[in-house]
Amino acid sequence: MGELENIMELSKRRGFFWPSFSIYGGVAGLNDYGPLGSVLKDKVYGEWKNLYASIGGIEIDTPSVTPESVLKASGHVDRFIDLATACKACKNKFKVESLLSDKGVDMVPSGVEDAWKIMKELSVKCPRCGGELGEPFEFHLMFPIDSNGERFYLRPETAQGIFVNFKLLLNFNRGKLPMIVYQQGKGYRNEISPRQGLIRQKEFNMGEVEVFLDPAVNGYFKPETKEEMYLLDRDGREHHMSLPEAVNKNIILSEDHAYFLEKTMEFAIRIGIDSKRLRFRQHRKDELAHYSRDCWDLEFLMDGSWVEITGISDRGTFDLGNHQKFSGENLAFEGENLARVIEPASGIDRMVMAILISSYNKRENGYVNLKLLKNMAPYPVAVLPLQKKDGLSEKAREIFNEIKKIEPMAYYDESGTIGRRYARQDEIGTPYCITIDYETLEREVVTVRERDSMEQIKDIPYRDLLTHRPFISNPILKGSGSVKN
């Protein structure tokens, strides 16, 4: 069974995520987060916000429903709607633009009629079977919405909500650059063939950061980490070196860009993604998005292939320049100068997958423990009576109620045998189980059992567990969170 399959099976069974609308047959590319996945996803967002807040970032929240004018300016309307045509014989579909370019005609037809006319003039045939092609039609990579005759789209990225607010945000920031703005939210892409669970979806969670820099100041942000990283440059050369060194050797072209690679790596590690499965890969010139001058992706290795989880793009002045031109508003930060933008954009759902895959461990006896970091586990602690009899159940509930006051996500379970309950918590990544036994009845002490080592710490006065935000930072409790980075 592949890594992805293991996670999908566990996720569906234990409530991390599953396909949406399944009682109606399901829809490809849409997934629900279950009770555990919702908490995990929120914790990922939480760590992400903490990281960017800690370096001075500010948050914004803008709509998904976006007027066409905005996406016209950003280039998405032209780049995200293709004219397509289908072969009448073999049913394959093709982009009209690429068919014309095969004929040596480099132009984008202005509409369906224009395209149809040109296709007839050049007598374009199906490149697969030579068959006759049908009338072209619009193929939307964005989801269009019509409201009283006005056209909107669901946003393909959250970024535009930040760019269009640049003036208001800069005013909030009291005119100062650099300015770091971040937004969490859903993005939408009409994927032709969504696959692989949370990896390619039609609707997905994004965390996007737009860093606005004064282009006259280079190296406002500098990477510091000495840690060696795996870098793959646009010419396919592998490098194993620290980020400052990569800047010195001109592999990464700007210190500011490298700094946000550093922050991205820091974030991935902080949420428990295995650093041995991570690399940065620079986009080739021909794969850069229309708005991007340079881009490094953080990629995660799963089932033998690398999947993008964050793209750190240098968008230059593309977006502000276009919005200035299309809206007529002055978006310069001083005089004529436009801010330059670095954008670390993370796929939150992919990060959740990466966490689950990094944490998944099968023991020799065949049972699974999820080695989630303590700060990520949906249930930080479970309270388990050794058995139900002899007042253990009552005592356990009493202690559980106390613990609930400081840790609302504590979990209680008294069904079946104790071993089964430990196993159940291991599988969903709960780092600690507090066991209430006969000693507790006599001396108010409990046993704490650690998930990965299965070791027990005996004779802990349970009152001591109530004095800290206990199950994430209590010094009494060691171990756990054992994804090595």
Added chain:
RNA sequence: GCGAGAAUAGUGUAGUGGUUAUCACAGGGGCUUCCCAAGCCCUUAACCCGGGUUCGAAUCCCGGUUCUCGCACCA
């Protein structure tokens, strides 16, 4: 989207025209000499959807949906 295969309890599966639809695990309840999914008893729970063929369909046919693998797509 194309081509090929697949879809049966929560999960994994058996079942080639007539079965009370198999088994395991998981879930719930109980017993138990009770600290790692032990054992025993009881129990919940499924043929993807819609048409068709047939006396009779989980099983055969058609369409849809979803999944897997290849191709294409991934701004």
